[in-house]
Amino acid sequence: MQINKKESIFIIYFLPLFILKILDITSENWVLKGVGASCTLIFFICTIRTKYNIKVFRFFTFLLFYSMILIFTTGKQGIFFSVLMLLGMNGIHNERRIYKICLTFGAFFFIIACLINSNGSETMRYINGEWVSMIKRSNLLFVSFTAILCLYLFLYKNHLTPKKIVFLFTISFLIYLYVGSRTGLLAIYFLLISIILLQKKYISNKLIVKYTCFLFPLLCLLFCIYSGWQYNNSPFLNILDMALQGRIYQNNAYLERYDITLLGQPIYENTSADNYWVLDCAHLDMLICSGLLFTILWTILNICTIRFFYKRNDMVEVSVLMMYALYGITETFLPNCFLNMSFFLFARYLYSILSKKTYSSISSYEQQRNY
Numbered sequence: 001m002q003i004n005k006k007e008s009i010f011i012i013y014f015l016p017l018f019i020l021k022i023l024d025i026t027s028e029n030w031v032l033k034g035v036g037a038s039c040t041l042i043f044f045i046c047t048i049r050t051k052y053n054i055k056v057f058r059f060f061t062f063l064l065f066y067s068m069i070l071i072f073t074t075g076k077q078g079i080f081f082s083v084l085m086l087l088g089m090n091g092i093h094n095e096r097r098i099y100k101i102c103l104t105f106g107a108f109f110f111i112i113a114c115l116i117n118s119n120g121s122e123t124m125r126y127i128n129g130e131w132v133s134m135i136k137r138s139n140l141l142f143v144s145f146t147a148i149l150c151l152y153l154f155l156y157k158n159h160l161t162p163k164k165i166v167f168l169f170t171i172s173f174l175i176y177l178y179v180g181s182r183t184g185l186l187a188i189y190f191l192l193i194s195i196i197l198l199q200k201k202y203i204s205n206k207l208i209v210k211y212t213c214f215l216f217p218l219l220c221l222l223f224c225i226y227s228g229w230q231y232n233n234s235p236f237l238n239i240l241d242m243a244l245q246g247r248i249y250q251n252n253a254y255l256e257r258y259d260i261t262l263l264g265q266p267i268y269e270n271t272s273a274d275n276y277w278v279l280d281c282a283h284l285d286m287l288i289c290s291g292l293l294f295t296i297l298w299t300i301l302n303i304c305t306i307r308f309f310y311k312r313n314d315m316v317e318v319s320v321l322m323m324y325a326l327y328g329i330t331e332t333f334l335p336n337c338f339l340n341m342s343f344f345l346f347a348r349y350l351y352s353i354l355s356k357k358t359y360s361s362i363s364s365y366e367q368q369r370n371y
Helices: 005-022 030-047 054-074 078-088 096-116 139-159 162-179 182-198 207-214 216-229 235-243 247-257 282-290 292-311 315-327 342-354 365-369
Strands: 051-053 121-127 130-136 359-361
Touching (some): 051 054, 054 078, 096 139, 162 182, 207 216, 216 292, 235 247, 292 315
Antiparallel strands (some): 051 359
Protein backbone atom coordinates (compact mmCIF):
# COMPACT_ATOMS: atom_id res chain seq x y z
CA MET A 1 0.00 0.00 0.00
CA GLN A 2 1.63 3.21 -1.23
CA ILE A 3 1.02 6.54 0.48
CA ASN A 4 1.83 9.97 -0.91
CA LYS A 5 3.99 12.68 0.66
CA LYS A 6 1.19 14.48 2.53
CA GLU A 7 -0.12 11.22 3.93
CA SER A 8 3.40 10.27 5.02
CA ILE A 9 3.83 13.57 6.85
CA PHE A 10 0.50 13.09 8.59
CA ILE A 11 1.34 9.53 9.62
CA ILE A 12 4.75 10.59 10.96
CA TYR A 13 3.01 13.15 13.16
CA PHE A 14 -0.13 11.26 14.16
CA LEU A 15 0.76 7.58 14.45
CA PRO A 16 3.47 7.69 17.19
CA LEU A 17 1.28 9.80 19.47
CA PHE A 18 -1.76 7.66 18.68
CA ILE A 19 0.18 4.56 19.75
CA LEU A 20 1.44 6.17 22.96
CA LYS A 21 -2.09 7.21 23.90
CA ILE A 22 -3.34 3.65 23.33
CA LEU A 23 -0.58 2.48 25.68
CA ASP A 24 -1.87 4.98 28.29
CA ILE A 25 1.29 7.10 28.29
CA THR A 26 0.15 10.28 30.04
CA SER A 27 1.22 13.87 29.44
CA GLU A 28 3.40 13.80 32.56
CA ASN A 29 5.58 11.05 31.06
CA TRP A 30 8.84 12.24 29.49
CA VAL A 31 8.39 9.73 26.65
CA LEU A 32 5.18 11.41 25.49
CA LYS A 33 6.71 14.86 25.91
CA GLY A 34 9.77 13.90 23.88
CA VAL A 35 7.85 12.14 21.13
CA GLY A 36 5.27 14.95 21.03
CA ALA A 37 7.96 17.61 20.64
CA SER A 38 9.79 15.56 17.99
CA CYS A 39 6.64 14.85 15.96
CA THR A 40 5.60 18.50 16.12
CA LEU A 41 9.06 19.69 15.01
CA ILE A 42 9.15 17.22 12.11
CA PHE A 43 5.63 18.23 11.12
CA PHE A 44 6.51 21.94 10.94
CA ILE A 45 9.75 21.26 9.05
CA CYS A 46 7.89 19.14 6.49
CA THR A 47 5.02 21.59 6.02
CA ILE A 48 6.76 24.97 6.28
CA ARG A 49 6.86 25.41 2.49
CA THR A 50 3.45 23.88 1.82
CA LYS A 51 1.04 26.06 -0.12
CA TYR A 52 -2.30 26.53 1.58
CA ASN A 53 -5.63 27.83 0.44
CA ILE A 54 -5.89 31.44 1.68
CA LYS A 55 -8.98 30.66 3.73
CA VAL A 56 -7.29 27.55 5.16
CA PHE A 57 -4.18 29.55 6.05
CA ARG A 58 -6.12 32.30 7.81
CA PHE A 59 -8.39 29.83 9.58
CA PHE A 60 -5.55 27.73 10.96
CA THR A 61 -3.45 30.77 11.81
CA PHE A 62 -6.30 31.80 14.11
CA LEU A 63 -6.74 28.27 15.49
CA LEU A 64 -3.02 27.79 16.18
CA PHE A 65 -2.78 31.18 17.88
CA TYR A 66 -5.92 30.48 19.92
CA SER A 67 -4.78 26.98 20.91
CA MET A 68 -1.41 28.35 22.06
CA ILE A 69 -3.23 30.88 24.25
CA LEU A 70 -5.19 27.99 25.78
CA ILE A 71 -1.92 26.29 26.73
CA PHE A 72 -1.20 29.20 29.06
CA THR A 73 -4.74 29.79 30.31
CA THR A 74 -5.60 26.12 30.95
CA GLY A 75 -2.22 24.44 31.47
CA LYS A 76 -3.15 21.74 28.90
CA GLN A 77 -1.60 21.11 25.47
CA GLY A 78 -4.09 18.64 23.97
CA ILE A 79 -6.07 21.20 21.96
CA PHE A 80 -2.90 22.50 20.30
CA PHE A 81 -1.91 19.01 19.14
CA SER A 82 -5.45 18.44 17.86
CA VAL A 83 -5.32 21.64 15.79
CA LEU A 84 -2.06 20.40 14.27
CA MET A 85 -3.78 17.14 13.38
CA LEU A 86 -6.53 19.05 11.55
CA LEU A 87 -3.90 21.11 9.73
CA GLY A 88 -2.08 17.91 8.78
CA MET A 89 -5.20 16.65 6.98
CA ASN A 90 -4.91 19.47 4.45
CA GLY A 91 -4.63 18.09 0.92
CA ILE A 92 -5.45 14.51 1.94
CA HIS A 93 -8.37 13.42 -0.20
CA ASN A 94 -8.31 9.68 0.46
CA GLU A 95 -8.38 8.95 4.17
CA ARG A 96 -8.77 5.20 3.66
CA ARG A 97 -5.04 4.55 3.61
CA ILE A 98 -4.62 6.50 6.83
CA TYR A 99 -7.52 4.65 8.43
CA LYS A 100 -6.02 1.30 7.45
CA ILE A 101 -2.56 2.13 8.84
CA CYS A 102 -3.96 3.52 12.10
CA LEU A 103 -6.35 0.57 12.45
CA THR A 104 -3.57 -1.98 11.95
CA PHE A 105 -1.12 -0.40 14.38
CA GLY A 106 -3.87 0.58 16.80
CA ALA A 107 -5.25 -2.96 17.05
CA PHE A 108 -1.76 -4.40 17.59
CA PHE A 109 -0.84 -1.98 20.36
CA PHE A 110 -4.28 -2.26 21.92
CA ILE A 111 -3.62 -5.97 22.46
CA ILE A 112 -0.30 -5.05 24.06
CA ALA A 113 -2.07 -2.50 26.28
CA CYS A 114 -4.55 -5.17 27.38
CA LEU A 115 -1.69 -7.48 28.32
CA ILE A 116 0.08 -4.71 30.23
CA ASN A 117 -3.14 -4.03 32.18
CA SER A 118 -3.89 -7.70 32.82
CA ASN A 119 -3.77 -7.21 36.60
CA GLY A 120 -6.99 -5.36 37.34
CA SER A 121 -8.21 -4.24 40.74
CA GLU A 122 -11.39 -5.25 42.56
CA THR A 123 -13.85 -2.40 43.02
CA MET A 124 -17.50 -1.77 43.82
CA ARG A 125 -20.01 -0.62 41.17
CA TYR A 126 -23.67 0.40 41.47
CA ILE A 127 -25.50 -1.95 39.06
CA ASN A 128 -29.25 -2.64 38.84
CA GLY A 129 -29.98 -0.89 42.12
CA GLU A 130 -27.27 -2.51 44.24
CA TRP A 131 -23.54 -2.36 44.86
CA VAL A 132 -21.61 -5.29 43.41
CA SER A 133 -17.94 -6.26 43.31
CA MET A 134 -16.17 -6.44 39.93
CA ILE A 135 -12.68 -6.42 38.41
CA LYS A 136 -11.85 -2.99 36.96
CA ARG A 137 -9.08 -1.90 34.61
CA SER A 138 -8.23 1.49 33.12
CA ASN A 139 -11.13 3.13 31.29
CA LEU A 140 -8.62 4.29 28.69
CA LEU A 141 -8.52 0.72 27.38
CA PHE A 142 -12.14 1.02 26.34
CA VAL A 143 -11.58 4.53 24.97
CA SER A 144 -8.78 3.09 22.82
CA PHE A 145 -10.98 0.20 21.73
CA THR A 146 -13.66 2.73 20.76
CA ALA A 147 -11.16 4.62 18.60
CA ILE A 148 -10.12 1.40 16.85
CA LEU A 149 -13.74 0.38 16.29
CA CYS A 150 -14.51 3.80 14.77
CA LEU A 151 -11.57 3.45 12.37
CA TYR A 152 -12.95 0.06 11.37
CA LEU A 153 -16.38 1.59 10.76
CA PHE A 154 -14.90 4.42 8.66
CA LEU A 155 -12.97 1.91 6.57
CA TYR A 156 -15.72 -0.67 6.05
CA LYS A 157 -18.90 1.39 6.44
CA ASN A 158 -20.21 0.23 3.07
CA HIS A 159 -19.78 -3.42 3.97
CA LEU A 160 -21.51 -3.62 7.36
CA THR A 161 -23.50 -6.82 7.08
CA PRO A 162 -25.78 -7.99 9.93
CA LYS A 163 -23.15 -10.59 10.85
CA LYS A 164 -20.49 -7.91 11.20
CA ILE A 165 -22.78 -5.77 13.35
CA VAL A 166 -23.47 -8.76 15.62
CA PHE A 167 -19.73 -9.40 15.81
CA LEU A 168 -19.11 -5.78 16.86
CA PHE A 169 -21.78 -6.05 19.56
CA THR A 170 -20.15 -9.27 20.81
CA ILE A 171 -16.53 -8.11 20.79
CA SER A 172 -17.56 -4.87 22.54
CA PHE A 173 -19.23 -6.86 25.31
CA LEU A 174 -16.16 -9.08 25.69
CA ILE A 175 -13.92 -6.00 25.99
CA TYR A 176 -16.34 -4.64 28.59
CA LEU A 177 -16.02 -7.86 30.60
CA TYR A 178 -12.25 -7.44 30.55
CA VAL A 179 -12.09 -3.68 31.20
CA GLY A 180 -15.24 -3.07 33.26
CA SER A 181 -16.21 0.23 31.61
CA ARG A 182 -20.01 0.31 31.64
CA THR A 183 -20.28 3.80 30.16
CA GLY A 184 -17.92 2.76 27.38
CA LEU A 185 -20.11 -0.23 26.54
CA LEU A 186 -23.20 1.99 26.61
CA ALA A 187 -21.52 4.41 24.18
CA ILE A 188 -20.60 1.60 21.77
CA TYR A 189 -24.07 0.06 21.88
CA PHE A 190 -25.57 3.51 21.31
CA LEU A 191 -23.27 3.87 18.28
CA LEU A 192 -24.19 0.53 16.73
CA ILE A 193 -27.93 0.92 17.37
CA SER A 194 -27.82 4.43 15.89
CA ILE A 195 -26.17 3.10 12.74
CA ILE A 196 -28.85 0.43 12.38
CA LEU A 197 -31.74 2.86 12.92
CA LEU A 198 -30.47 5.85 10.95
CA GLN A 199 -29.77 3.76 7.87
CA LYS A 200 -33.53 3.19 7.63
CA LYS A 201 -34.92 6.03 5.53
CA TYR A 202 -38.32 6.10 7.20
CA ILE A 203 -36.55 6.87 10.48
CA SER A 204 -33.80 9.25 9.34
CA ASN A 205 -36.26 11.30 7.25
CA LYS A 206 -38.38 12.21 10.29
CA LEU A 207 -37.81 15.83 11.32
CA ILE A 208 -37.70 15.04 15.04
CA VAL A 209 -34.98 12.45 14.44
CA LYS A 210 -33.03 14.75 12.14
CA TYR A 211 -32.99 17.73 14.51
CA THR A 212 -32.33 15.56 17.55
CA CYS A 213 -29.21 14.30 15.77
CA PHE A 214 -28.18 17.84 14.79
CA LEU A 215 -28.58 19.14 18.34
CA PHE A 216 -27.34 16.07 20.16
CA PRO A 217 -23.97 17.60 21.24
CA LEU A 218 -25.81 20.63 22.63
CA LEU A 219 -28.28 18.39 24.46
CA CYS A 220 -25.40 16.48 26.08
CA LEU A 221 -23.77 19.74 27.17
CA LEU A 222 -27.03 21.06 28.62
CA PHE A 223 -27.65 17.79 30.46
CA CYS A 224 -24.23 18.02 32.11
CA ILE A 225 -24.79 21.63 33.15
CA TYR A 226 -28.33 20.99 34.40
CA SER A 227 -27.47 17.81 36.31
CA GLY A 228 -24.48 19.47 37.93
CA TRP A 229 -26.42 22.53 39.06
CA GLN A 230 -29.50 20.60 40.20
CA TYR A 231 -27.69 17.70 41.87
CA ASN A 232 -28.71 18.73 45.40
CA ASN A 233 -32.34 19.29 44.39
CA SER A 234 -33.19 16.04 42.65
CA PRO A 235 -33.42 12.53 44.18
CA PHE A 236 -33.30 11.06 40.67
CA LEU A 237 -29.94 12.73 39.98
CA ASN A 238 -28.63 11.32 43.25
CA ILE A 239 -29.54 7.80 42.10
CA LEU A 240 -28.09 8.44 38.64
CA ASP A 241 -24.94 9.76 40.31
CA MET A 242 -24.44 6.43 42.07
CA ALA A 243 -24.66 4.65 38.73
CA LEU A 244 -22.12 7.11 37.32
CA GLN A 245 -19.74 6.62 40.25
CA GLY A 246 -20.06 10.14 41.70
CA ARG A 247 -19.49 12.02 38.46
CA ILE A 248 -22.54 14.26 38.85
CA TYR A 249 -21.50 15.09 42.42
CA GLN A 250 -18.08 16.11 41.11
CA ASN A 251 -19.72 18.18 38.36
CA ASN A 252 -21.68 20.01 41.05
CA ALA A 253 -18.58 20.56 43.15
CA TYR A 254 -16.64 22.06 40.23
CA LEU A 255 -19.52 24.28 39.13
CA GLU A 256 -19.74 25.66 42.66
CA ARG A 257 -15.99 26.09 43.03
CA TYR A 258 -15.15 27.74 39.67
CA ASP A 259 -16.60 30.60 37.65
CA ILE A 260 -17.08 30.27 33.89
CA THR A 261 -14.44 32.33 32.04
CA LEU A 262 -14.00 33.16 28.36
CA LEU A 263 -10.54 31.62 27.89
CA GLY A 264 -10.58 29.01 30.64
CA GLN A 265 -8.47 28.41 33.73
CA PRO A 266 -6.38 25.69 35.36
CA ILE A 267 -8.46 23.42 37.57
CA TYR A 268 -7.45 21.44 40.64
CA GLU A 269 -7.55 17.63 40.41
CA ASN A 270 -6.58 15.04 42.98
CA THR A 271 -7.21 11.29 42.98
CA SER A 272 -6.40 10.60 46.64
CA ALA A 273 -9.25 9.01 48.58
CA ASP A 274 -9.32 11.67 51.32
CA ASN A 275 -9.38 14.63 48.88
CA TYR A 276 -10.88 13.35 45.63
CA TRP A 277 -11.33 16.01 42.96
CA VAL A 278 -11.75 14.70 39.39
CA LEU A 279 -13.92 16.35 36.75
CA ASP A 280 -14.74 13.25 34.70
CA CYS A 281 -16.97 15.02 32.17
CA ALA A 282 -15.64 16.39 28.88
CA HIS A 283 -18.45 18.90 28.41
CA LEU A 284 -17.92 20.57 31.78
CA ASP A 285 -14.14 20.21 31.54
CA MET A 286 -14.31 22.22 28.32
CA LEU A 287 -16.66 24.77 29.85
CA ILE A 288 -14.77 25.29 33.12
CA CYS A 289 -11.17 24.54 32.12
CA SER A 290 -11.02 25.42 28.39
CA GLY A 291 -13.47 28.28 28.65
CA LEU A 292 -16.80 29.47 27.31
CA LEU A 293 -15.42 30.42 23.87
CA PHE A 294 -13.95 26.98 23.25
CA THR A 295 -17.15 25.27 24.42
CA ILE A 296 -19.26 27.35 22.03
CA LEU A 297 -16.90 26.71 19.11
CA TRP A 298 -16.72 22.99 19.92
CA THR A 299 -20.50 22.61 20.11
CA ILE A 300 -21.06 24.54 16.88
CA LEU A 301 -18.40 22.49 15.09
CA ASN A 302 -20.02 19.23 16.20
CA ILE A 303 -23.52 20.37 15.20
CA CYS A 304 -22.36 21.59 11.77
CA THR A 305 -20.36 18.42 11.13
CA ILE A 306 -23.31 16.19 12.04
CA ARG A 307 -25.54 18.26 9.75
CA PHE A 308 -22.96 17.98 6.93
CA PHE A 309 -22.78 14.18 7.09
CA TYR A 310 -26.52 13.80 7.69
CA LYS A 311 -27.26 15.62 4.43
CA ARG A 312 -24.83 13.28 2.65
CA ASN A 313 -26.63 10.30 4.21
CA ASP A 314 -23.38 9.19 5.88
CA MET A 315 -25.06 7.75 8.94
CA VAL A 316 -21.99 5.91 10.23
CA GLU A 317 -20.23 9.25 10.60
CA VAL A 318 -23.31 10.86 12.17
CA SER A 319 -23.55 8.01 14.68
CA VAL A 320 -19.86 8.27 15.57
CA LEU A 321 -20.16 12.00 16.25
CA MET A 322 -23.22 11.51 18.47
CA MET A 323 -21.59 8.59 20.28
CA TYR A 324 -18.57 10.69 21.23
CA ALA A 325 -20.86 13.47 22.47
CA LEU A 326 -22.58 10.91 24.70
CA TYR A 327 -19.24 9.44 25.82
CA GLY A 328 -18.14 12.93 26.84
CA ILE A 329 -20.69 12.92 29.66
CA THR A 330 -18.47 10.48 31.59
CA GLU A 331 -14.96 10.99 30.16
CA THR A 332 -12.76 13.99 29.38
CA PHE A 333 -10.83 12.91 26.27
CA LEU A 334 -13.02 14.59 23.61
CA PRO A 335 -10.61 17.44 22.64
CA ASN A 336 -7.80 14.86 22.20
CA CYS A 337 -7.52 13.91 18.52
CA PHE A 338 -5.49 10.77 19.33
CA LEU A 339 -8.43 9.28 21.22
CA ASN A 340 -11.41 10.96 19.55
CA MET A 341 -11.73 9.83 15.94
CA SER A 342 -14.31 12.56 15.30
CA PHE A 343 -11.39 14.78 14.35
CA PHE A 344 -11.09 12.95 11.02
CA LEU A 345 -14.70 13.94 10.38
CA PHE A 346 -14.11 17.52 11.54
CA ALA A 347 -11.29 17.75 9.00
CA ARG A 348 -13.50 16.49 6.17
CA TYR A 349 -16.18 19.04 7.04
CA LEU A 350 -13.82 21.99 7.52
CA TYR A 351 -11.90 21.44 4.30
CA SER A 352 -15.15 21.03 2.39
CA ILE A 353 -16.10 24.62 3.29
CA LEU A 354 -12.58 26.09 3.08
CA SER A 355 -11.59 24.72 -0.34
CA LYS A 356 -10.69 27.20 -3.09
CA LYS A 357 -8.00 27.49 -5.76
CA THR A 358 -6.08 30.42 -4.27
CA TYR A 359 -3.05 29.24 -2.32
CA SER A 360 -0.53 30.62 0.16
CA SER A 361 2.73 29.38 1.61
CA ILE A 362 2.87 29.09 5.37
CA SER A 363 6.31 30.73 5.29
CA SER A 364 5.62 33.50 2.76
CA TYR A 365 2.02 34.48 3.13
CA GLU A 366 2.33 38.12 2.11
CA GLN A 367 4.17 37.24 -1.12
CA GLN A 368 1.66 34.59 -2.16
CA ARG A 369 -1.34 36.80 -1.46
CA ASN A 370 -0.59 38.83 -4.58
CA TYR A 371 -0.34 35.84 -6.95
